[in-house]
Amino acid sequence: xxxxxxxxxxxxxxxxxxxxxxxxxxxxxxxxxxxxxxxxxxxxxxxxxxxxxxxxxxxxxxxxxxxxxxxxxxxxxxxxxxxxxxxxxxxxxxxxxxxxxxxxxxxxxxxxxxxxxxxxxxxxxxxxxxxxxxxxxxxxxxxxxxxxxxxxxxxxxxxxxxxxxxxxxxxxxxxxxxxxxxxxxxxxxxxxxxxxxxxxxxxxxxxxxxxxxxxxxxxxxxxxxxxxxxxxxxxxxxxxxxxxxxxxxxxxxxxxxxxxxxxxxxxxxxxxxxxxxxxxxxxxxxxxxxxxxxxxxxxxxxxxxxxxxxxxxxxxxxxxxxxxxxxxxxxxxxxxx
Amino acid sequence: xxxxxxxxxxxxxxxxxxxxxxxxxxxxxxxxxxxxxxxxxxxxxxxxxxxxxxxxxxxxxxxxxxxxxxxxxxxxxxxxxxxxxxxxxxxxxxxxxxxxxxxxxxxxxxxxxxxxxxxxxxxxxxxxxxxxxxxxxxxxxxxxxxxxxxxxxxxxxxxxxxxxxxxxxxxxxxxxxxxxxxxxxxxxxxxxxxxxxxxxxxxxxxxxxxxxxxxxxxxxxxxxxxxxxxxxxxxxxxxxxxxxxxxxxxxxxxxxxxxxxxxxxxxxxxxxxxxxxxxxxxxxxxxxxxxxxxxxxxxxxxxxxxxxxxxxxxxxxxxxxxxx
Numbered sequence: 289x290x291x292x293x294x295x296x297x298x299x300x301x302x303x304x305x306x307x308x309x310x311x312x313x314x315x316x317x318x319x320x321x322x323x324x325x326x327x328x329x330x331x332x333x334x335x336x337x338x339x340x341x342x343x344x345x346x347x348x349x350x351x352x353x354x355x356x357x358x359x360x361x362x363x364x365x366x367x368x369x370x371x372x373x374x375x376x377x378x379x380x381x382x383x384x385x386x387x388x389x390x391x392x393x394x395x396x397x398x399x400x401x402x403x404x405x406x407x408x409x410x411x412x413x414x415x416x417x418x419x420x421x422x423x424x425x426x427x428x429x430x431x432x433x434x435x436x437x438x439x440x441x442x443x444x445x446x447x448x449x450x451x452x453x454x455x456x457x458x459x460x461x462x463x464x465x466x467x468x469x470x471x472x473x474x475x476x477x478x479x480x481x482x483x484x485x486x487x488x489x490x491x492x493x494x495x496x497x498x499x500x501x502x503x504x505x506x507x508x509x510x511x512x513x514x515x516x517x518x519x520x521x522x523x524x525x526x527x528x529x530x531x532x533x534x535x536x537x538x539x540x541x542x543x544x545x546x547x548x549x550x551x552x553x554x555x556x557x558x559x560x561x562x563x564x565x566x567x568x569x570x571x572x573x574x575x576x577x578x579x580x581x582x583x584x585x586x587x588x589x590x591x592x593x594x595x596x597x598x599x600x601x602x603x604x605x606x607x608x609x610x611x612x613x614x615x616x617x618x619x620x621x622x623x624x625x
Numbered sequence: 626x627x628x629x630x631x632x633x634x635x636x637x638x639x640x641x642x643x644x645x646x647x648x649x650x651x652x653x654x655x656x657x658x659x660x661x662x663x664x665x666x667x668x669x670x671x672x673x674x675x676x677x678x679x680x681x682x683x684x685x686x687x688x689x690x691x692x693x694x695x696x697x698x699x700x701x702x703x704x705x706x707x708x709x710x711x712x713x714x715x716x717x718x719x720x721x722x723x724x725x726x727x728x729x730x731x732x733x734x735x736x737x738x739x740x741x742x743x744x745x746x747x748x749x750x751x752x753x754x755x756x757x758x759x760x761x762x763x764x765x766x767x768x769x770x771x772x773x774x775x776x777x778x779x780x781x782x783x784x785x786x787x788x789x790x791x792x793x794x795x796x797x798x799x800x801x802x803x804x805x806x807x808x809x810x811x812x813x814x815x816x817x818x819x820x821x822x823x824x825x826x827x828x829x830x831x832x833x834x835x836x837x838x839x840x841x842x843x844x845x846x847x848x849x850x851x852x853x854x855x856x857x858x859x860x861x862x863x864x865x866x867x868x869x870x871x872x873x874x875x876x877x878x879x880x881x882x883x884x885x886x887x888x889x890x891x892x893x894x895x896x897x898x899x900x901x902x903x904x905x906x907x908x909x910x911x912x913x914x915x916x917x918x919x920x921x922x923x924x925x926x927x928x929x930x931x932x933x934x935x936x937x938x939x940x941x942x943x944x945x946x947x948x949x
Contacts, residue, residue, distance in 0.1 A: 366695070366699055397732070399731045399734070400732030400733070402729055402732045403731065407730045407731070409730070409734060410734075411698070411734045416695065416699075417727075417731060419723075421723070424718055424722065427719060427723075430688055430691060430695060431691060431692035432699045433695070434692055434696045434701070435695065436699065438649075438701060458687045458688070458691065461687050462691070465682065465692065622728055622733035623728070623768055625736040625791040
């Protein structure tokens with residue numbers, strides 16, 4: 289409870305902070321990241337074809353944060369995330385076809401086509417939902433944490449939030465309330481360095497967002513968000529603290545989005561070379577390197593895993609595309625119970 | 626008359642009875658626990674139910690409402706207090722964008738049994754940021770229910786019905802009525818039922834909370850002149866019991882709505898619009914909306930009195946309707 293940020297290693301330094309060991313579930317972890325990457329690449333294409341309405345916010349490059357943290361969720365835990373939330377929702381176990389279908393506005397979508405890209409939720413899996421208002425999911429996660437504390441079953445509430453949300457009032461109110469009530473809440477800042485179109489330094493007077501934990505008297509942890517195992521290790525510590533009554537933790541995962549803010553943003557405000565620098569730190573090849581180095585899989589086996597996942601995702605998309613749009617009377621349903 | 630209690634006592638009793646009846650009910654807000662609420666409407670709850678179920682929060686209205694939402698999604702039945710209704714402005718996103726829309730946005734995956742209590746209304750000299758009748762802010766946000774109790778019976782009955790409801794309910798408790806006396810009702814309430822609180826034959830007067838009592842004063846005064854007002858208290862604004870108003874209008878052919886708060890965009894105007902659209906043939910004379918001045922609530926006593934519709938204003942408009 290020093291409030292001082294614990295640094296879990298410099299960004300992009302080597303393959304993994306945890307060395308040559310790979311966990312026994314490495315295939316699930318890798319498959320999950322590959323699934324998200326393929327999903328997002330396909331959503332980008334769907335948008336280009338005019339099949340996605342409004343806007344969509346893609347998370348290629350941030351997969352290790354979603355997967356590393358969500359791999360530790362257990363039934364009964366609750367998850368909220370941002371409108372750049374496809375990755376977190378898939379990592380937490382939402383069905384791929386129903387996720388596509390929601391983004392396509394189909395009846396069979398996670399939310400029956402009522403929410404769309406920014407509003408994915410699957411309560412049966414504890415996915416309370418992604419949220420289209422910056423930071424607004426955080427107070428809701430405090431409430432999920434209060435319910436977990438009330439029920440005394442060792443469950444927790446996990447919230448992903450963006451670097452931009454650390455400047456909105458709801459962030460402060462939520463972190464303080466979670467801390468003062470010592471709730472089982474874990475907040476993970478996905479710091480992708482841009483709040484919409486603005487670089488972090490233009491909007492935020494400190495560089496290390498996890499330092500904000502000091503203001504709430506809770507542990508703040510900085511971690512290389514492109515290192516899946518480092519993310520998981522940091523999250524494991526925070527989860528254990530939450531489940532054992534030790535209160536909330538603020539984790540800053542340093543990462544990068546390969547695409548622009550939203551569909552209309554080519555990301556031209558980014559300095560030359562920055563994207564290339566981060567592509568070299570792409571979390572998926574980095575984790576594959578860890579797997580190879582540990583001798584857990586051959587190049588051919590990794591290629592086969594990738595191909596298998598991509599086939600599964602493409603088939604899920606074809607199913608979703610074949611599903612009908614919502615029936616007209618659905619307009620009036622679900623306002624009240 | 627030994628069973629007479631005040632509205633503030635009825636509110637505390639309703640919360641206590643819900644906490645007693647259901648272990649998943651929790652209650653929180655600013656100064657509601659140790660201090661018993663700034664309006665003393667929650668005295669004794671903390672001592673009786675303990676700090677896990679009756680909690681003081683930081684001054685964090687967004688977090689208060691959001692916490693209620695998250696707790697409800699995960700299976701609790703929270704009651705949150707926002708102290709002055711005006712403070713709903715601080716939590717507008719959590720109420721209008723989150724609380725109201727969660728069920729719809731998720732395709733009906735969950736009900737949201739959240740009760741938000743807010744102290745409403747003018748007349749006590751709190752000036753413009755602590756005196757508004759804020760219920761009209763939320764009329765344009767489908768997904769919320771809105772209760773506006775005006776008696777001890779309704780404060781108790783509607784609050785318990787709100788907590789039992791699987792939808793978000795905003796319960797506005799009028800500050801000027803907290804000392805009013807009455808009895809705890811023995812039957813349970815349903816949201817969406819208006820009450821004909823004084824039968825009459827000449828003018829249908831629809832009024833809630835403080836205005837209900839002023840309309841009753843006016844009715845008493847006019848009875849001496851042979852003008853008979855039928856006073857209806859809607860009790861909830863969403864859902865609104867149009868049928869009770871329409872049935873009365875069919876007999877009186879005259880409609881007067883008395884609303885605390887400026888006239889624009891309010892429940893009074895909406896009610897008149899619905900009645901003229903659906904029951905045009907019932908009207909003998911044009912309907913009237915008697916509302917507050919189109920200004921913020923002023924501080925000075927004489928100005929605040931002038932801002933609020935009074936019994937004399939109701940009398941004057943009712944006479945005009947009868948003489949039309």
